[in-house]
Amino acid sequence: MLKTKILIVDDELIMRESLGGWLERDGHEIEKAASGEEALKKMQQTRFDVLLVDIKMEGMSGLELLKKVKEYDPDIEVVMITAFGSISSSIEAMKNGAFDYLLKPFDPNELGVLIEKIIENKAQIMENLYLREQHKEVTRFENMIGQSSAIRNIFSLIQDVAPMESTILLTGETGTGKGLAAKAVHTHSNRCQGPFMGINCGAIPEHLMESELFGYQKGAFTDAKENKKGRLELANGGTLFLDEIGEISMRMQIDLLRVLEDRIFYRVGGTQPIESDFRVIAATNRNIEDAIKRGSFREDLFYRLNVISIEIPTLKERKEDIPLLAEQFLFRFTQETNKSIKKIHRDALDEMMIYEWPGNVRELENAIERAVVVCKGEVILPENLPIFKHETSPAPRSGSLKEMEKTHIQTALADNEWNITKCAQILQIDRSTLYNKIKAYNIKRNN
Amino acid sequence: MASRNKLNILITTIGSIPKHQLLAVAESVRDQFGIHTQTQETLQDIEFALDTERDQYNSTCILETLQDFVQDPAHKIVALVQEDLFIPILTHVYGEAQLGGKACIVSSHRLKEDLKTVSIQQELTLRLIKEVYHELGHTFGLLHCKDSSCIMHYCRSIRDVDRKSENFCRYCGILLEDEIKKL
Numbered sequence: 001m002l003k004t005k006i007l008i009v010d011d012e013l014i015m016r017e018s019l020g021g022w023l024e025r026d027g028h029e030i031e032k033a034a035s036g037e038e039a040l041k042k043m044q045q046t047r048f049d050v051l052l053v054d055i056k057m058e059g060m061s062g063l064e065l066l067k068k069v070k071e072y073d074p075d076i077e078v079v080m081i082t083a084f085g086s087i088s089s090s091i092e093a094m095k096n097g098a099f100d101y102l103l104k105p106f107d108p109n110e111l112g113v114l115i116e117k118i119i120e121n122k123a124q125i126m127e128n129l130y131l132r133e134q135h136k137e138v139t140r141f142e143n144m145i146g147q148s149s150a151i152r153n154i155f156s157l158i159q160d161v162a163p164m165e166s167t168i169l170l171t172g173e174t175g176t177g178k179g180l181a182a183k184a185v186h187t188h189s190n191r192c193q194g195p196f197m198g199i200n201c202g203a204i205p206e207h208l209m210e211s212e213l214f215g216y217q218k219g220a221f222t223d224a225k226e227n228k229k230g231r232l233e234l235a236n237g238g239t240l241f242l243d244e245i246g247e248i249s250m251r252m253q254i255d256l257l258r259v260l261e262d263r264i265f266y267r268v269g270g271t272q273p274i275e276s277d278f279r280v281i282a283a284t285n286r287n288i289e290d291a292i293k294r295g296s297f298r299e300d301l302f303y304r305l306n307v308i309s310i311e312i313p314t315l316k317e318r319k320e321d322i323p324l325l326a327e328q329f330l331f332r333f334t335q336e337t338n339k340s341i342k343k344i345h346r347d348a349l350d351e352m353m354i355y356e357w358p359g360n361v362r363e364l365e366n367a368i369e370r371a372v373v374v375c376k377g378e379v380i381l382p383e384n385l386p387i388f389k390h391e392t393s394p395a396p397r398s399g400s401l402k403e404m405e406k407t408h409i410q411t412a413l414a415d416n417e418w419n420i421t422k423c424a425q426i427l428q429i430d431r432s433t434l435y436n437k438i439k440a441y442n443i444k445r446n447n
Numbered sequence: 448m449a450s451r452n453k454l455n456i457l458i459t460t461i462g463s464i465p466k467h468q469l470l471a472v473a474e475s476v477r478d479q480f481g482i483h484t485q486t487q488e489t490l491q492d493i494e495f496a497l498d499t500e501r502d503q504y505n506s507t508c509i510l511e512t513l514q515d516f517v518q519d520p521a522h523k524i525v526a527l528v529q530e531d532l533f534i535p536i537l538t539h540v541y542g543e544a545q546l547g548g549k550a551c552i553v554s555s556h557r558l559k560e561d562l563k564t565v566s567i568q569q570e571l572t573l574r575l576i577k578e579v580y581h582e583l584g585h586t587f588g589l590l591h592c593k594d595s596s597c598i599m600h601y602c603r604s605i606r607d608v609d610r611k612s613e614n615f616c617r618y619c620g621i622l623l624e625d626e627i628k629k630l
Binding site: 021022106 | 501507533534535536537538539540543544546585590591601603604
């Protein structure tokens with residue numbers, strides 16, 4: 001975790017030194033300023049978490065400094081330090097947004113508790129922001145599920161690499177569950193108490209990507225009415241998941257590379273460098289090496305991201321997991337819709353096992369969701385899985401042989417605009433037999 | 448832990464700290480840090496650091512004078528006093544150390560609060576030893592530790608001093624070893 005950055009502003013050297021020394025022993029990063037003016041200059045270069053400000057100073061007073069700090073960045077907490085007898089100024093400071101005030105000399109216990117309270121408060125704010133972001137990105141995926149050797153290898157790999165701090169590149173087709181794998185890495189890592197901050201690089205227009213990642217400073221552009229923390233800042237202490245990394249522009253690749261190298265960045269329109277401590281997991285369904293050859297992806301960024309590579313298998317490669325996944329999705333969607341569907345019919349499951357699932361687990365999930373909606377009984381039947389109707393022969397898979405024959409002839413006639421000779425050739429029967437069947441099944445040309 | 452030859456920790460008392468406490472501290476420090484300890488006379492008093500308004504002694508001033516008794520960079524000095532210490536911004540301190548420096552000081556003044564057991568002297572000596580370990584830890588560059596049982600945990604009250612153990616947690620122990628190796 002990063003140290004709390006504290007700026008001590010006091011015109012008395014001895015106070016700055018003794019307070020600085022004490023806080024340094026407590027593990028905080030300390031800078032000192034002898035005046036309000038010097039403090040403002042330092043704030044241009046460094047982003048502080050807390051300012052400890054003496055109310056009475058030569059030149060700019062502590063109260064004036066407080067107002068300027070709060071205008072500049074309301075997230076910075078300011079604690080006023082005052083001598084006995086100037087309580088009224090302290091009360092005024094509280095009205096102007098100071099976190100608290102301390103009467104000097106203060107009890108070490110009092111100062112320790114106050115700093116802890118500020119840190120906890122800031123952590124709480126970050127957590128709330130994170131939860132709000134999380135809520136926006138509710139995923140329809142379940143947790144990673146499977147018992148196939150392909151997916152068990154992935155589980156084992158995740159457990160091995162999660163405790164490391166290394167960057168991970170997840171590859172795999174769309175819908176294979178790369179986002180779930182990223183969350184699993186986060187959950188098993190030492191950062192699990194921190195935020196998991198995801199961003200879908202493919203879903204955000206390039207002009208919004210910069211402010212989304214880096215945040216912005218009030219006034220940076222027309223709509224920037226207040227300061228906004230970016231995903232990099234919100235990911236502090238946790239994991240940053242860059243989904244669809246193959247989609248980011250060359251310009252963003254350069255910015256991202258710089259951040260990954262030194263973990264320091266600037267908000268859009270900001271002048272203070274911001275540090276954030278996060279682990280990066282990136283994911284892509286593209287072949288990045290091909291993109292490098294084509295010149296659309298930076299090689300240095302690829303090597304920075306591809307420290308550990310995990311390829312998530314397609315659903316086709318782990319078909320034995322289909323019944324388990326289908327059952328899990330069925331359970332979830334029946335709960336959500338309040339339906340009393342008990343199971344998936346064996347025939348429907350057989351169909352699922354035959355199907356190729358080009359959209360992988362996500363396609364299976366959508367298919368089950370739709371089946372639950374259209375199912376009238378207690379069992380999901382093959383006809384409740386409309387996906388197969390498009391992909392396979394239009395002839396019904398159930399019903400009598402005669403019904404199937406009728407439908408097949410109807411389709412052949414429709415496809416060949418009732419050209420009897422051509423249809424008979426395709427069906428490998430003679431024309432008279434075809435006529436007899438049309439008559440027997442009472443098939444009529446539909447205009 | 449075997450004592451390392453070239454390293455040395457000087458232990459000095461200023462004023463009327465009982466000799467048995469000085470010896471107990473010297474012996475304990477030697478065992479805990481694995482460094483040779485030596486008792487030595489230094490300052491006669493600390494009146495130069497008295498703040499008459501506060502009727503307390505400025506520990507930072509004392510450390511500045513005390514560090515001159517140590518020339519060898521592999522040596523440290525610990526002073527034991529009975530007077531009430533302060534740093535200008537705080538009401539009081541149990542002790543102070545130069546972070547990553549040569550000198551530290553511990554006062555028994557506030558460590559005498561709430562002595563409960565029958566063997567008061569033993570309890571006080573134990574508190575003194577704990578605070579000496581803590582301040583010496585700072586001279587080796589160690590910071591306050593979040594582990595409440597670690598000797599480097601910051602104590603806000605005498606109850607905290609009694610509650611913490613006499614040992615460094617695994618993490619602080621490793622950092623200390625690293626620092627000692629560097630000397």
